[in-house]
Amino acid sequence: xxxxxTVIRAGVLLVPVLLIAGWEIIVRAGLVPPSQxxxxxxxxxxxxxxxxxxxxxxxxGHSLLRLIVGVVVGGVxxxxxxxxxxxxxxxxxxxxPTIQLLAGIPVVVWIPFWVMFFGTGxxxxxxxxxxxxxxxxxxxxxxxxxxxxRDYMELADIYEKSYWEKxxxxxxxxxxxxxxxxxxxxxxxxxxxxxxxxYASARHGSEGLGWFIADARAVGKVEEEFSGLLFLAxxxxxxxxxxxxxxxxxxxxxDSLEHMIAQEGL
Amino acid sequence: MRKLKVALPxxxxxxxxxxxxxxxxxxxxxxSVPQSTITMGTFSKALGNxxxxxxxxxxxxxxxxxxxxxKITYTEYNDRPTISDAFSKGDLQVLFSAEVPSILCRAQxxxxxxxxxxxNVGQSILVRSDLPYKSxxxxxxxxxxxxxxxxxxxxxxxxxxxxxxxxSDVDIRYMPPAEAKVxxxxxxxxxxxxxxxxxxxxxxxxKGRLVQGGDAxxxxxxxxxxxxxKDHETAAKAVVxxxxxxxxxxxxxxxxxxxxxxxxxxxxxxxxxLAWGKHNWGAQLDxxxxxxxxxxATFLAExxxxxxxxxxxVRQDLIDVSLNPAK
Amino acid sequence: xxxxxxxxxxSMKYPDSTDxxxxxxxxxxxxxxxxxxxxxxxxxxxxxxxxxMIAGLERRFQGEVSLNGGQISRPSRDIQIVFQDYRLLPWxxxxxxxxxxxxxxxxxxxxxxxxxxxxxxxxxHRKNAxxxxxxxxxEGRVAFARAFVDQPRLLxxxxxxxGLDLATKFDLQDQLLNALRNQxxxxxxxxxSVEDAVFMSDSVFLLSESPxxxxxxxxxxxxxxxxxxxxxxxxxxxxxxxxxxxxxxx
Numbered sequence: 001x002x003x004x005x006t007v008i009r010a011g012v013l014l015v016p017v018l019l020i021a022g023w024e025i026i027v028r029a030g031l032v033p034p035s036q037x038x039x040x041x042x043x044x045x046x047x048x049x050x051x052x053x054x055x056x057x058x059x060x061g062h063s064l065l066r067l068i069v070g071v072v073v074g075g076v077x078x079x080x081x082x083x084x085x086x087x088x089x090x091x092x093x094x095x096x097p098t099i100q101l102l103a104g105i106p107v108v109v110w111i112p113f114w115v116m117f118f119g120t121g122x123x124x125x126x127x128x129x130x131x132x133x134x135x136x137x138x139x140x141x142x143x144x145x146x147x148x149x150r151d152y153m154e155l156a157d158i159y160e161k162s163y164w165e166k167x168x169x170x171x172x173x174x175x176x177x178x179x180x181x182x183x184x185x186x187x188x189x190x191x192x193x194x195x196x197x198x199y200a201s202a203r204h205g206s207e208g209l210g211w212f213i214a215d216a217r218a219v220g221k222v223e224e225e226f227s228g229l230l231f232l233a234x235x236x237x238x239x240x241x242x243x244x245x246x247x248x249x250x251x252x253x254x255d256s257l258e259h260m261i262a263q264e265g266l
Numbered sequence: 267m268r269k270l271k272v273a274l275p276x277x278x279x280x281x282x283x284x285x286x287x288x289x290x291x292x293x294x295x296x297x298s299v300p301q302s303t304i305t306m307g308t309f310s311k312a313l314g315n316x317x318x319x320x321x322x323x324x325x326x327x328x329x330x331x332x333x334x335x336x337k338i339t340y341t342e343y344n345d346r347p348t349i350s351d352a353f354s355k356g357d358l359q360v361l362f363s364a365e366v367p368s369i370l371c372r373a374q375x376x377x378x379x380x381x382x383x384x385x386n387v388g389q390s391i392l393v394r395s396d397l398p399y400k401s402x403x404x405x406x407x408x409x410x411x412x413x414x415x416x417x418x419x420x421x422x423x424x425x426x427x428x429x430x431x432x433x434s435d436v437d438i439r440y441m442p443p444a445e446a447k448v449x450x451x452x453x454x455x456x457x458x459x460x461x462x463x464x465x466x467x468x469x470x471x472x473k474g475r476l477v478q479g480g481d482a483x484x485x486x487x488x489x490x491x492x493x494x495x496k497d498h499e500t501a502a503k504a505v506v507x508x509x510x511x512x513x514x515x516x517x518x519x520x521x522x523x524x525x526x527x528x529x530x531x532x533x534x535x536x537x538x539x540l541a542w543g544k545h546n547w548g549a550q551l552d553x554x555x556x557x558x559x560x561x562x563a564t565f566l567a568e569x570x571x572x573x574x575x576x577x578x579x580v581r582q583d584l585i586d587v588s589l590n591p592a593k
Numbered sequence: 594x595x596x597x598x599x600x601x602x603x604s605m606k607y608p609d610s611t612d613x614x615x616x617x618x619x620x621x622x623x624x625x626x627x628x629x630x631x632x633x634x635x636x637x638x639x640x641x642x643x644x645x646m647i648a649g650l651e652r653r654f655q656g657e658v659s660l661n662g663g664q665i666s667r668p669s670r671d672i673q674i675v676f677q678d679y680r681l682l683p684w685x686x687x688x689x690x691x692x693x694x695x696x697x698x699x700x701x702x703x704x705x706x707x708x709x710x711x712x713x714x715x716x717x718h719r720k721n722a723x724x725x726x727x728x729x730x731x732e733g734r735v736a737f738a739r740a741f742v743d744q745p746r747l748l749x750x751x752x753x754x755x756g757l758d759l760a761t762k763f764d765l766q767d768q769l770l771n772a773l774r775n776q777x778x779x780x781x782x783x784x785x786s787v788e789d790a791v792f793m794s795d796s797v798f799l800l801s802e803s804p805x806x807x808x809x810x811x812x813x814x815x816x817x818x819x820x821x822x823x824x825x826x827x828x829x830x831x832x833x834x835x836x837x838x839x840x841x842x843x
Contacts, residue, residue: 018278033354035375151680154650158668159694159743169693173684202411202445204438217347218414218440219566220374220573253684255725 038222047227055212056231062207063198064235066122067190070129075183077130078137083167086145103135107193125197125208132193133186140182144175177251184243191236209235304333304494304501307341309349309363310413310443311531313462313541314486317384317512318362319530320523326511332504344442346415350374359494360505364417364461365485369563372584373572377492379586380559382506383551384486384513387544389421390465392458392474394450399457401478403429408456409437411446417484420562422459423569425480450474462541463533470536485555495586506589516547551587556580595779596661596671596746598624600647605654608642616642617654618804624796626661629773629780631790633833634800640783641677643805644749647781648672660747670696673740674749679732681724687711687735688720694739710738713775714768730761734768741772750782754789763821766793770817787837791830792819799837809836 020040026032027039050056081099085092110131118124148171156166172179198210209232216224306327308315321327327338341358343349346367352358353376361368361378368380391410393399399408402425412419426433439446439455443464449455451473458464458474461484468474488509495502516523524542528535549555560580567577578584605617616639624630634640645651647658649668658665665672673694681690691710695703711720714734724732733753740748753769754762766789773780784790790797791813799809811833815825 033375035350035354035371035377151676152682154668155680155682157650158648158670158672158674160668160670165697169685170682173682176684202439202441204433204440215414215440218345219571220346220350220370220415222374222573253723253725255683 035220036222038226043223043226043230046223047230050224050227051231056209056227059207059209059212059228060231060235063194063209063232064239066125066208067129067187067194067239070126070194071133071183071187071190073126074130074133074186075137075179078134078182079141079179081134082138082141082145083171085142099135099138103139107132108196111197120201120203125194125201128193128197129190132189133183136186136189137179137182140178141175144178145171148174173250177247177254180243180247180250184240184247187239187243188236191232191239195232302335303337303339304359304505305339305341305352305357306360306505307343307349307352307358307362309343309346309361309367309416311342311463312364312486313527313531313538313545314364314385314387314484315362316516316523316527316545316547317509318488320516320526321508321512323526323530326508327505330504330508332500336501345413346370350376353378353491356491356493359491361489363487363489365487365559365562366417366420366566367415368487368489369559369566369578369580369584370415370572371489373563373567373574373576373578375573378489378584379492379495380487380551380580380584381490381495381502381586381589382488382509383549383555384488384509385545385547386483386485386549386555387462387541387546389418389425389459389480389482389484390461391422391425391477392450392460392465392468393477394453394456395472395475396453397456399477401429402426402480403431405457405477406431406435407437409439409454410457410459411439411441411449411455412459413442413446414440416461417482417562418459418461420566421480421482421484423571424482424565428480462544463531463537466537466541467534470534470540483558485549485558487551487559490586490589495589499589503589510590513547551585551590556585559585594744594746594777595627595748597626597628598647598747598779598781599657599659601658602643602646602654602656604656605642605646608651608653615804618806620800620806622798622807622810624779624781627777627779628796629782629794630796630798631782631784631794632798632800633784633787633790633837634805635785635802639802639805640800641751644674644751644781644783647747648674648749670694670743671745672747672749673743673745674751675733675736675740675753677751677753677755679736679753681727681732681735681739683724686721686723687716687727687731690724690735691739691742694742696743706742710742710772713741713772714738728761729757730765733757733761733765737765737769737772741776741778744776745778747779747781750780752783752785754784754786762789769793787830787833791826791833792821797833799833799840801840808840 024040027034027037047056085096107128110128114124114127114131118127152170152174153166156170161169194208195210195213198206198208199214201208201211201214203211209228213225213228213232216222216228306318306322308318322340327333343352349358349361349363349367350371353361353371362384365380368378372378391402393405399405410422412422422438423433426436439449441449443460446455446458446460447464447467450458450468457477458468465474465476469476488506490502490505520542524535524538527533528538531538560578563572563578563580563584566572567575572578600620600622602617602620604615604619606612607614607616620643622630632640632643642651646654647665649658649665649672652666660671682693685693688707688711691707692703695707711717714737716731716734716738719727719731722731724735727735736753750769754765757765770793780794782790782793787797795813797811797813798807799811800806801808811829813829815823819826
């Protein structure tokens with residue numbers, strides 16, 4: 001019976017394998033213009049070569065670093081700001097409407113603002129990721145902190161807990177699953193943002209997968225272009241997997257449906 | 267159940283393949299062009315493409331009997347990947363550009379051929395007049411704007427190599443001419459590797475001056491899609507002959523030609539005048555020129571600036587002189 | 594180790610301000626140090642509100658609640674509540690929930706106490722479990738351990754045995770009595786079950802509804818440990834039940 005289960009488990013690979021095989025066939029059969037396409041077999045080899053040479057890891061590392069710094073900065077600010085607005089009714093009344101307004105702006109609109117402050121260097125790229133992360137985390141955190149039942153806070157009062165102890169032992173753990181879910185979304189979106197700003201980056205050798213891909217495209221290096229994209233996909237998959245694990249860990253105490261979904265890593 | 271396990275994936279694969287094959291049968295250069303439309307375009311604005319602009323201005327393409335029932339569309343591209351894509355879809359038949367974009371497209375896999383030369387001119391690198399840099403080694407660590415995949419890009423790489431500088435020894439910024447012009451004029455960049463008329467625009471205002479550019483030349487060429495040549499040889503030959511006609515006319519009417527070009531490209535006549543003398547309007551696609559193009563193709567391949575490091579044998583794969591009326 | 598409690602409420606309005614009537618009116622009672630009393634009445638919000646007032650969680654009333662002579666004006670560790678839903682923090686294990694009740698300072702002493710109480714309530718094998726995986730009875734035991742660990746002077750219980758099956762309920766009651774044997778304190782328990790009240794308490798106060806006041810008091814002078822089937826207890830239970838029934842009819 002275990003062979004049957006192994007086969008069923010292996011069946012998960014069926015669709016990806018078919019898709020890749022289809023892609024290979026389509027390219028080899030000339031069904032798409034060769035000047036614009038590359039076969040997976042060739043791309044795989046090129047990808048391997050670029051990884052071994054360290055070129056893709058170098059660019060990937062830069063993209064990853066920008067992304068992580070941006071997500072952390074935006075995430076921490078988002079949690080702190082939401083905590084402040086939950087604590088102070090007055091601040092919520094005064095500030096929340098503006099935040100809601102700004103949150104609705106498409107992220108591209110922030111480009112000229114950040115360029116104005118930071119130029120087009122590292123800070124700009126990080127700021128773009130940070131701003132999109134901030135809004136996502138702020139809102140989810142705000143809702144989660146608001147809905148921490150009064151009961152638990154009362155309990156903390158009985159035990160004469162200080163405000164910071166309440167934050168550490170009640171507010172944050174209770175809101176952690178929601179915050180991490182928002183962070184996971186922000187991370188996924190952050191990959192798009194970072195690709196976009198790197199792709200448009202003029203500086204030669206400024207590194208980043210977006211830049212690498214744009215550079216390859218400009219001179220017609222289609223295999224490198226695809227390799228860059230694939231490597232980006234792999235990195236994005238890995239970061240998502242990692243944060244899903246973190247999410248699962250911080251929601252392991254929960255029996256609510258949405259937390260269970262987080263735990264399933266969906 | 268077992269049968270379904272095998273049948274279902276095969277069915278999916280079949281659907282994938284058949285739906286894709288319903289896309290119009292594509293080859294590298296694009297589908298056969300029906301007699302009714304031809305698209306001609308330039309890559310950016312360059313004075314080296316003047317024969318094209320003159321012919322267009324006088325409607326000499328439309329006069330050709332071989333092109334009588336043909337709708338001709340004129341366009342301009344701002345980046346090379348779009349040109350490659352246009353060729354592959356059959357949306358472009360005739361391209362006027364420098365030789366390097368054409369080489370890169372061919373290396374990428376577009377089925378295209380260089381069939382004629384419009385003109386050639388020496389490469390220049392501009393530097394801001396307010397800066398003290400006299401030669402390329404002075405530009406170490408300085409910012410230089412250039413558009414990727416152009417002849418100026420090649421020229422820059424060549425001259426860096428000549429002075430033993432690596433790409434990383436200077437601060438290269440990839441920008442199209444429109445953006446670089448603003449950056450240059452607002453002092454955001456120190457130098458600019460670009461072509462006429464952009465060079466002369468800065469010279470005329472005194473904003474920029476030339477730095478020793480080395481001995482590279484820009485060959486303004488005419489590239490045709492191979493299916494166009496194959497399926498509509500008479501039309502292709504006609505287009506080539508019009509260009510030659512324009513080149514002859516330029517040689518005979520230089521002042522008028524400059525006037526028309528200033529108008530067509532929206533330029534200050536002083537700019538056109540300054541650039542005009544630097545161009546060789548009588549250049550042909552002869553052995554020395556073919557050698558030059560081969561040398562560039564080899565250089566780019568060795569610099570890993572072409573697809574799969576492909577070093578073209580330009581005589582075999584890229585250049586087709588059979589359409590040239592001068593032969 | 595418990596303190597004497599004095600409760601004097603002249604009036605308290607309904608917490609939601611639309612109702613202008615009094616929820617509680619002229620309710621007074623006293624509990625001696627280490628005494629165990631039950632407040633018996635119909636299930637409803639009033640009794641919980643009363644407990645919350647004693648705990649210092651509800652302050653909008655006319656009157657005074659004092660512990661050992663000192664007025665209770667805000668919640669503190671001296672007064673522990675076991676809530677109806679036990680209210681364990683879901684993101685903390687059994688051990689961590691009990692630890693949460695201890696004072697930050699002097700962690701060595703705390704560790705000893707926490708372990709001691711985990712043993713008293715018999716949850717040694719569950720100390721790293723999450724609340725979501727505990728049975729109702731186990732949750733109750735954690736709630737008790739948590740309430741006792743920091744040596745409270747007053748323990749308030751809000752229908753702690755409600756909704757449990759008989760076996761679990763009896764077990765939990767024994768747990769509580771066992772805990773009190775280990776560390777005595779003053780206890781005020783709210784209940785809707787005459788049997789439970791009689792079994793556990795020294796005194797039973799009967800409460801009326803709308804407005805809430807004490808309508809009768811029964812003293813139970815039996816030594817502990819008590820037997821559940823005891824004749825005297827059964828007789829008293831029957832007497833109180835009969836009394837409540839006549840009140841109902843009236």
